[in-house]
Amino acid sequence: MALMTRAGLLLLLLITSVPVLADSAIEVRDFERPVMAERYRDLTASLRCPKCDAQAIDSSDSPVAADMRERVADLLREGRSDKEILDYMVARFGEFVLYNPRLDERTWLLWGLPFVLVMIGGFIVAVFVRKRKHAQVRALSAEEREYLNALFNREGSE
Known part of the structure; x- marks a missing residue:
């Protein structure tokens, strides 16, 4: 009987921990060169999630941030420069997505x-x-x- 409760407790623990493990899955991006992976990390750390409060897209669980990360990876694979990627994100989400606003007539x-x-x-x-x-x-x-x-x-x- 004690074996049954231990097995039941273990099964209950496994069932309840599966959703937690699924939420904390790490996105893996494969790039041909380590330089591209470094650029990806820098870009995703410098872009703010439009849905989250002051959180970069590299650490946000928001679906919008996941889409932004995917778009950054796609643009990197297309051979776009960092400036072009940042310009694309600003055009799409506004100046708010930049942690360091650009120097222009508005700033x-x-x-x-x-x-x-x-x-x-x-x-x-x-x-x-x-x-x-x-x-x-x-x-x-x-x-x-x-x-x-x-x-x-x-x-x-x-």
Whole structure:
């Protein structure tokens, strides 16, 4: 009887683990040259899944990401350059699929704003430092000197 429960438990474990193993299947892409495989890995890591939140297509389980990976592999086999493949993906899915947006008339502010802000901050710091360095110490008036002397003399006598 104990053998029966062990066999049943093992069978139950096998049945429940099959769907988990099926979901984590690794896609294998065969390329003629290792350079092509490296390009494939680089491209799929640099493309964002349009359906997933901030996840590259190389690690996404989304059907859209699987189709994108397949299309990247097909374009590589056709002999397309990395730029052509990225252009194709941008034309199809929009600029969002690129983790590093391109510098053009729509993204110049995105790329230039950090440099401008650093320059403005440096200018403000330089102005404050210069102002503080060149601040003049004004002389005390006669009235202020008398008041200070009275304070020192009072403290010294106590």
